[in-house]
Amino acid sequence: MLTALALGLVVLGLLALAALAPMGRLAGPVVLGGSAFLSAGFALAAGGALALGLPEGVLVLPFGPAWGGMTLALDGLSAWFLLLLGLAGLAASLFALGSPGRGLVAWPLFLGGMGLALLAADGFTLILGFELMSLASWALVALDHREAGNREAARLYLIFAAFAGVCLVPAFGLLGALDFAAIRAAPPEGWRAVAILALGLVGAGAKAGLVPLHLWLPLAHPAAPTPVSALMSGVMTKVALYVLARLLLDLCGPVQPGWWGMPLLAIGAASALLGALRANLEDDTKVALACSTIENVGLVTMALGLALLFRAADLGPMAALAAGAALLHAMAHGLFKALLFLVAGAVQHAAGSRRLDRLGGLIHAMPLTAVAALIGLGAAAALPPLSGFASEWLLLQALLGGWRLGEIGLQVAAAAALALAAMAVALAAAAMLRLFGLAFLGRPRSPRGAGAREANRFELAGMAVPAVLTVLVGLFPGLALALAAPGIRVLVGPAAMPPVVGLAIGAGEGHSAYAPLVVILLLGLALVLLWVVVRRHSPAVAERGPAWNGGFIDAPPEFVFGDPLSQPSAAGMAQPLRRMLGGTLLAAREAVTMPRPGDPRPARLEAGFEDRAALALPTRTARLRDAVAGQVERLRGLTLRGSLSLGFATLVGLLALLAWLEAR
């Protein structure tokens, strides 16, 4: 099994090489088809391993760094994320087949890098795969480099990726060994463990887009081509979370103190709230979806933090509940966010724009895409019976159990996190409603949008895979959690049982349970009842009348789809939330310029916001860099003797350090 997976990674590398060969029009189908095939293979292998039994032992590759071969292994955690990678990679590769192939060299490398990072059984291999993933995705983000905005996004993305690497390499270096089994046998302690916590949280958090290191995410994810942004949002952020979970929950082991969960809980809550709020305010579909990614990554991080807290407090079932919430939400979000980015891409192809103010009424032109979007947005809005509801229900149940943590401080923190998480989930639902309403309902807002056509069959196939899976995971969350059980055991201990009651999921030793099949039955019953009542009281034949135009005068006849200005706009729908919450969290501003009577200039209403949390760290770092550069610049003015003395003093200083180290 491991050999087959390793061969799959090698074939992905060969596909990247094949993309260099002059194959003309055949290159796209070969490379993307091969990627789709291999992704399906990964998903099958990971799913099969989770269901039937994981492969034992470690595969040592015959090459690697100077001190030994690279090692691969598949345990419950990596298999779960590999399953997500395979499913989302299959969907995105299928979708990519529907348009002319671009970035064909980097695409298999991106998939292979993520696979390598997930399969790694030592620190070196993991970092290698992680950085391969970063570099390949950077190349894909920079694909449309003719636009200045995309160049800026790619540059920022590379800076943050390098920063993540700079933090993760010492974090893995401080573990004391490279081989994961050796690290588990002797987990780090004392200041080393704290340094690993800080470095790992910052490094993996920068890659996952956690607040306050999320500046790049709403810029880079939309800049990439659609299948790439789907994979980046759906899977790459999850690989970063996998690294976080692997490093903090698995490798550092259960010996770590309980307060380790607090930073994760706090950062996760902040990310969830800020991301959900921003998703409500953005007027670009992909940017709004990227902000919603920040929210969901925050929710998973909260669940991981809770798992740490419960595990340290010896509350096994609660820890398993939180870990199950983290894994299930990672899977659910990976699928529905990939789906939503693919929908956004299909809409961009068909209607020519990503801006909500230029879309509208697409449900008539693209019914199948609209159904896929409805499934994805419903899951993102946590509506039963879709996958997002199941996982977020688990998370809220775990948060509700926070009172079991013995200390009053932790209880208050869990309660505060509960309030923030609930607020974030509600805000996300509002954002998803706004996206669907503006893009798919109403009337077209632009001629290009009025002429939209349904997506082609490859794109539809690409969207169908995650849509069906989202529904399936939503209907059978118990089965999904049963598959995730080995992963939960890796996170919280070998005795953990997944929070499953038959086909349903349950929390707190069976006190409460969520059975989607029952819920869908009740929902169906209510809908049928409603339909019957409506039929009885309505006239037999439906009558179509003109749509009410909100009190505006009739549009001129050349506007066949009505006056766009008489429809709600993206900024208009965002206004209440911007006024309510934006002022404190996002430094929202609003200025009315009213010319004096007699002045022919138009009156202007200017509104906007600025994500100060995202800007705070980068601007300060840039200022520090300038200061350091200014100081270093002075070295160039040294005399010949000064330069010689500097080198000599450095040498003597290093020798003195050596002598001091030896004397200890």
Place this chain on the structure above:
Amino acid sequence: MGFGQLPYDVAHLLGGGMLLLSFMLLYQRRVAAVVSVLAAQGAVLALAAAWQGFVQGAPQLYLTALIAAVAKAGLIPLALRWMIRRLALARGVDAALGIGPSLMAGVALVALAIMVALPITTGAQALAREDLAIALSVVLLGMLMMITRRNAILQVVGLMSLENGLVLAAVGIAGMPLVVELSIAALVMLVLVVAGVVVFQMRERLDSLDTLLLHPHRGEPE
């Protein structure tokens, strides 16, 4: 092999002699005398290499000794003397650090070299350990000389002395391939040629060999 045995004692004596000559280089003010001390150090280095060749039974070290004797005790000092005569520096006095401070700095560097070299080489032969400590001291003293001197020729002398220390370290270690020493020797001759060109150019353009005067002439826009 340890203290009280002939191979060790002679090697120690010769190494100590080189260190002593390094100290003389450090505080000697008169330019002509500095070159004489350098020649003496080269000669001692040749002796040390020959002795190591005899002790280790390594005939290639005799070649190293020959190179040191010809180049370092002969050709290089001759070339430097010729330069000094051409530039009329024979009675020149260089403003260096005072005798007291330079000797104190030198002693501190030797102490540092011993503190670094001895613990690292625990387990190695006593001869190699002492040799390494002395060689590191000679290297550090050569660098110190390059910093404290202002005259360009004497900075070159510092570089040569530093290189003597490197060769001393190389011959003290059994099994060092000859190619290392040969390439170092070739490098030193090249450095001498470059340094000669620079010195003459400086003399021609600036009418002085004080390297501090070079500073305003750096090729950078201010």
